[in-house]
Amino acid sequence: MSHPMDLKQLEYFVRVAELGSFTKAAMVISVAQPTLSRHVRQLEVELRHNLFNRNGRGISLTDQGSLFLAHARGILEQCDRARQQLDYMEDTPTGRVVIGVPPIVGRVLTTHLAGTFRERFPHASLAIIEGKSWSIQEWLVHGRVDIGVWYSPAPSPHIEITPLIEKHLWLISPAGALPDDATVDVRDLGRFPLILPSQPSTQRSLMEAAAAKAGTQLNVHLEVDGSSFILELVNQGHGHTTLPRYVMQESSYAGRLQANLIVRPELTTTLCYAVSSQRPMTRLAQATADLIETYLSADSEFAAR
Numbered sequence: 001m002s003h004p005m006d007l008k009q010l011e012y013f014v015r016v017a018e019l020g021s022f023t024k025a026a027m028v029i030s031v032a033q034p035t036l037s038r039h040v041r042q043l044e045v046e047l048r049h050n051l052f053n054r055n056g057r058g059i060s061l062t063d064q065g066s067l068f069l070a071h072a073r074g075i076l077e078q079c080d081r082a083r084q085q086l087d088y089m090e091d092t093p094t095g096r097v098v099i100g101v102p103p104i105v106g107r108v109l110t111t112h113l114a115g116t117f118r119e120r121f122p123h124a125s126l127a128i129i130e131g132k133s134w135s136i137q138e139w140l141v142h143g144r145v146d147i148g149v150w151y152s153p154a155p156s157p158h159i160e161i162t163p164l165i166e167k168h169l170w171l172i173s174p175a176g177a178l179p180d181d182a183t184v185d186v187r188d189l190g191r192f193p194l195i196l197p198s199q200p201s202t203q204r205s206l207m208e209a210a211a212a213k214a215g216t217q218l219n220v221h222l223e224v225d226g227s228s229f230i231l232e233l234v235n236q237g238h239g240h241t242t243l244p245r246y247v248m249q250e251s252s253y254a255g256r257l258q259a260n261l262i263v264r265p266e267l268t269t270t271l272c273y274a275v276s277s278q279r280p281m282t283r284l285a286q287a288t289a290d291l292i293e294t295y296l297s298a299d300s301e302f303a304a305r
Contacts, residue, residue: 007079009043010072012036013051017061017069092120093284098127099292100136100145104203104227104243105271108250108302109149112295120291124284132225134200140276146285149292151269152202159274162289164296167244169203169267170259174237183263187214193221193239195230203269207242210267231257244269246302271296 016025016036026033044051051065061069101109110128117126129145136148141158153161171184171192178184184192189211196204196218211218221239224230228251230241235253245259273292275281281289296302 005043005046007076009039009046010076012039013043014069014072014076016040016052016059017065020060021058092123093282093287094121094123095282095284096125096127097147097282097284097288098129098145099288100129100131100139100148100150102133102136102150103130103225104151104247105149106130107228108246109292109296111250112302113291116291116295117288121284121287126288132197132200133202137274140274141278143276143279146275146281147289147292148274149271149296150202150274151271152206153272153274158277160277161272161274162293164271164273164293165302166268166270167246169207169242169262169269170245170248171240171262172231172234172243172245172248172257172259173240174234175256175258177240177258178260180258180260183261185214185264186210186262186267187216187264189242189262190216190219193219195222195224195233195239195241196220197225197230198223203242206267206269210265214264227251242267 012025012029012031015029016022019025019028022033022037022040026036029036040051047064047068049064049068050062051068052059053062099109106128114126114128117124129139131139133150133153136145136150137153137156137159139145140148141156148159151167153159155161171178171189173192189207196207199205208218222233224233227243227247230243231248231251231253233239234241235256242262248254248257248259251257273289273296275285275289
């Protein structure tokens with residue numbers, strides 16, 4: 001009965017041919033010589049050709065053996081490359097991941113995450129889309145995005161929230177509007193014409209609740225969605241705003257605006273990432289979430305901003 005050719009037979013044949021001896025090959029690959037000889041003979045039977053000349057002086061390749069050796073090496077090399085690619089895919093996720101972020105986070109995350117993502121996952125693609133916080137939560141629930149990153153998401157049974165870092169809110173003003181080292185009490189915020197996002201807004205709600213508790217009312221001069229638009233209006237002298245300081249530092253207005261810490265009480269908002277609790281995460285989404293957590297966590301360089 002004929003035995004199907006297998007990779008072990010090819011490996012044994014190539015090693016015997018390279019070493020020119022069954023004895024040496026058996027020692028190198030740690031297999032009994034009778035077993036080695038049997039596998040090579042089965043291969044010859046399957047091919048219906050003798051691959052070795054056997055005589056009292058040893059062995060040598062037949063013409064057919066020399067021809068088959070080139071093919072056998074090629075087959076083994078192809079299999080080795082295939083194994084390497086499979087191992088690479090196991091270690092390197094592929095596919096596409098979509099992240100939803102508000103404008104306040106989008107710039108810093110896009111700038112610092114995109115390069116690292118491409119380096120870590122060269123065969124995967126990344127999409128980052130901006131929207132308001134309530135939109136991101138809706139996108140996450142309905143599967144438009146795989147990961148959402150925003151401040152203080154409302155608890156929901158449809159999402160799993162991972163807190164990353166707390167950020168203080170600062171009063172952002174045109175340079176020279178206040179002494180650089182001055183702080184601003186919450187109760188004094190009412191005297192500043194503010195440019196804030198429209199409702200619903202986590203930041204806006206936080207500000208209004210703190211002001212009400214301090215016995216003052218915010219003077220919302222303009223409602224504008226999008227931190228870049230807000231900063232442009234502040235730069236033009238239309239008012240002040242409240243943001244985490246890094247948003248100003250990362251913007252093109254860093255040298256033309258100033259930030260003063262809001263105190264009594266200090267106001268903080270928690271940056272989180274969230275995923276759907278209704279759908280399992282892909283390997284790529286999980287790896288990307290880990291990357292986001294590494295960059296935006298409390299012990300990262302982002303924390304110092």
